Amino acid sequence: MDRTEAPAPPSRRDAALAAPVISLHGGTLAYGGRVLWQALDLDVRPGEFLAVLGPNGSGKTSLLRVILGRRHLTAGSLTVLGHAAGQAGRHIGYVPQHRSLPAHTLVRARDAVRLGVYGHRWGPRPGRRAARRRADELLEAVGAAPFADVPLGRLSGGEHQRVRVAQALATDPRLLLCDEPLLSLDLQYQSAVTALIDRRRRSADTAVVFVTHEINPVLGMADRVLYLAPAGFRVGPPEDVMTTSALTRLYGTRVDVVHVGGRVVVVGAPDGTVPHHHGNGPHGTGVNAAAPGDGGRT
Numbered sequence: 001m002d003r004t005e006a007p008a009p010p011s012r013r014d015a016a017l018a019a020p021v022i023s024l025h026g027g028t029l030a031y032g033g034r035v036l037w038q039a040l041d042l043d044v045r046p047g048e049f050l051a052v053l054g055p056n057g058s059g060k061t062s063l064l065r066v067i068l069g070r071r072h073l074t075a076g077s078l079t080v081l082g083h084a085a086g087q088a089g090r091h092i093g094y095v096p097q098h099r100s101l102p103a104h105t106l107v108r109a110r111d112a113v114r115l116g117v118y119g120h121r122w123g124p125r126p127g128r129r130a131a132r133r134r135a136d137e138l139l140e141a142v143g144a145a146p147f148a149d150v151p152l153g154r155l156s157g158g159e160h161q162r163v164r165v166a167q168a169l170a171t172d173p174r175l176l177l178c179d180e181p182l183l184s185l186d187l188q189y190q191s192a193v194t195a196l197i198d199r200r201r202r203s204a205d206t207a208v209v210f211v212t213h214e215i216n217p218v219l220g221m222a223d224r225v226l227y228l229a230p231a232g233f234r235v236g237p238p239e240d241v242m243t244t245s246a247l248t249r250l251y252g253t254r255v256d257v258v259h260v261g262g263r264v265v266v267v268g269a270p271d272g273t274v275p276h277h278h279g280n281g282p283h284g285t286g287v288n289a290a291a292p293g294d295g296g297r298t
């Protein structure tokens with residue numbers, strides 16, 4: 001594991017002055033008549049760590065796909081690194097949601113990560129030795145060195161997930177989009193992966209959008225939480241969003257947030273969700289806006 005000291009994160013003031021990496025205004029996404037989220041305003045700054053939470057089907061993965069330019073907003077505007085979504089691809093690292101590969105996939109982890117070091121780079125490319133060293137560092141950092149020469153198709157879900165994180169970081173991204181990167185990782189590797197991502201955003205000012213079902217593994221590093229829910233969304237620091245009153249309003253039913261041994265436990269959140277429809281959405285409910293006092297953070 002990489003144990004180098006992490007530099008301090010950019011101060012909130014510095015971050016507030018920097019041009020946003022993601023600038024989303026009035027964003028609405030609907031599939032047919034079914035609205036996943038609407039009137040979403042969100043600026044994500046360099047070096048910021050945004051955790052995206054919400055129940056199944058609330059549109060977290062879809063948000064990442066919109067940022068990647070793979071889906072279009074139904075309404076609203078979006079720029080990513082100053083360009084229309086889809087035009088900043090080479091600066092974006094993406095850790096997709098876990099999907100198993102065919103068992104006959106022969107590419108080795110080492111090659112996949114090395115390709116990332118070369119792949120998206122413009123201008124002078126690193127020499128072979130430098131690329132090998134960088135790939136080895138990343139494989140080591142995610143604990144994948146012992147199986148770096150095993151074909152990807154033969155890795156377990158958790159092993160492959162760690163390789164995916166190394167691949168995404170190999171591109172030296174300015175924006176890192178992670179879709180449930182901790183799924184199927186045991187606690188040791190959850191910490192290794194989150195620490196690696198945290199170091200990256202502190203040392204290189206990479207903005208991180210991190211979709212997760214669990215706030216606890218990223219509680220110490222998330223600057224803000226975007227919570228997508230049936231009755232709307234809320235954006236703000238974790239201590240403002242992960243509260244009984246905020247989640248009760250977002251779910252439209254009593255949800256308790258309790259703190260136990262330094263962990264945040266959400267009790268009573270209904271499983272799944274029934275997304276709202278046009279004309280019956282969160283407008284006017286007051287829960288789709290940033291919390292009072294959140295000015296400038298969204």
Ligand SMILES: Nc1ncnc2c1ncn2[C@@H]1O[C@H](COP(=O)(O)OP(=O)(O)OP(=O)(O)O)[C@@H](O)[C@H]1O
Pocket residue numbers: 031036054055056057058059060061062063
């Ligand atoms: N191309 C599509 N066409 C129609 N509906 C879609 C499409 N893609 C996703 N959906 C639906 O939109 C909803 C949101 O999907 P999405 O994957 O964004 O949710 P999520 O919050 O990431 O869920 P999970 O936590 O289960 O991963 C789901 O109900 C899904 O079935």
